[in-house]
Amino acid sequence: MTSSDTVIDTVIAALRSGHDALAATVSSFSDDDLARPSGSSEWDVSEVLSHLGSGAEIGRATLAAALAGAPAPGRDFMTSVWDRWNAMTRRLRADGFLRSNRALTELYESLDAETRANLRVDLGFLPEPLDVAALGRMRLSELTLHAWDVHVAFDEHATLAPDAVPHLLDGAPGLIGWAGKPERLDGERAAVLVTTTEPATEFTLRLDERITVDSDLPDKPDGTLLLPAEAWLRLVAGRLAPRHTPEGVATTGAADLGLLRRVFPGY
Template sequence: MSNADAVIAALRIEHDRLAGLVPTLTDEQLAGPSGAAEWDLSQVLSHLGSGAEISRGTLQAALDDRPAPGRDSWESVWDRWNAMGRRERADGFLKADESLIELYESLDAKTRETLHVDLGFMPEPVDVAAAGRLRLNELALHSWDVRVAFDEHATLTPESTGQLLPGLAGMLGWIGKPDRLDGRTGVVRVATSAPASVFALRLGDPVSVDHDVPAEPDGTLTLPAEAWVRLVSGRLGPRHTPAAVTTTGAVDLDVLRAVFPGY
C-alpha cells in the first residue's frame, strides 16, 4: 500500500465512523456541546462539511490542471455553511465528505503517485498523500470532537494515528505555546505505544521534537500514540486521559496541556 493509499483508506474509515453516528443525532444533540470548546456539534460538522467542499474543489482543480479556488471562493463556502440550520449542516457534511472521499478513491495508482495539488496556503503544491493527510488531520480530530460528546473515553483510530504521528514534528513550532512555560525549559523523553516510538520533546522557544534523547532527561512521558496526537492538539483533558498515560520528573500533564492548548 502506497502512502496515498493508506491516507485515503484512513479517510474512508473516519468518514464511515461518523456516518454511522451523525444520522442518529437529534436536533437537541446537534445543538449540544462538542469537544471543541467554542462550537456545538452542528458547528463542528459545518466546519468539516465546508472543509470537504473546499478540499474537493482544490483536488478537482489539480485534476483539471486549472488554478485552485482562492480565498474569495473559500469565504463564500464558509458563509453558506454558517447560514445553514443545524440539521442541514449535519446532512450536508455527510454528502460533502462522501463526495470528497469518493474523488480520492477514484484516483488511479499513477495519479496517486504523480499528481500535485495547490492547496492555496502552502509554499508549493503537495502530493496526494500530503494533501489527503492534511484533510485527515482535520477529519480525525473533529470526528473525535463529535464522538467525545457521547463517549468521554473516545480515541483516535489506529489508521489515523499511524498517518498523523510522523507529521506532528513539523507542526510543533506552530501549535506549541512556549510563553506558557514562563521561561522554564526542559527536555522530556516521550515513549509512545501503538505504534511504538521514542523521541525527545524540547520545551523551549520554539517547542520541538527530535530523536536525540538524552540519557538523563528532565522528565518522561509515556502514553499511547493516539493520546500523544490528542495531547498536542489540545484534546487530552483530565476526563479524556487514558490510565496508561504517565509522567515523571519536572514536567507534568498540566504543563504540557498549557503548552498545547489546541487548534
C-alpha cells in the same frame, strides 16, 4: 508497489474508514444531539460538522482544480462556502456533511495509481505544492480530530480512530512548532523523553524558545512521558483534558501534564 504508493493508499483507506464511522454516528443524531456541546469548546456538534463539511467542499474543489490543471480556488470562494455553511440550520449542516465528505472521499478513491503518485496540489498558501499523500494526511488530521470532537460529546472516553493514528504521528513533528506556545513555559526549559504505545515510538520533546520534537534521545532527560500515541496526538491538539486522559499515562520530572496542556492549548 512502492512504499510511497502504500502510504498514499493507506491514507485514502483511512479517510474512507474515518468517514464511514462518523457518518454512521451522524446519521442517527436527533436535533438535540446536534445541539450538544462538542469537544471543541466554542462549537456545538452541528458546528463541528459544518467545519468538516465546508472543509470537504473546499478540499474537493481544490483537488478537482489540480486534476484539471486549474488554479486553486481563491479566498473569495472559500469565504462564500463558509458563509453558506454558517447560515445553515443544524440539520442541514449534518446532512450537508454526509454529502460533502462522502464526495471528497470518493474523489480521493477515484484517483488512479499514476495520479496518486505524481499529482501535485497547490493550496495557494504554502511554499510549494503538496503530493496526494501529504494533502490526504492533512485532511485525515482534520477529520480525525474533529470526529473526536463529535464522539466525545457522547463518550468522555472517546479516542482517535486507530487507522489514522500512525499517519498523524508521522506528521506530528511539523505540527509541534505551530501548535506549541513557548511563551507559556514562563522561562522553563526541558528535554522530555516521550514514549508512545500503539504504535510504539520514542522521541524527544524539546521545550525551549521553540517547541520541537526529534529522534535524538537524551541520555538524561529532564522528564519522561509515557502514553498511547492517540493520547499524544490529542495532547498536542489540546484535547487531553484530565477527564479525557486515559489510565496508564505516566510522567516524571519536567513532563508535567498541567504544563504541557498550557503549552498545547488546542486549535
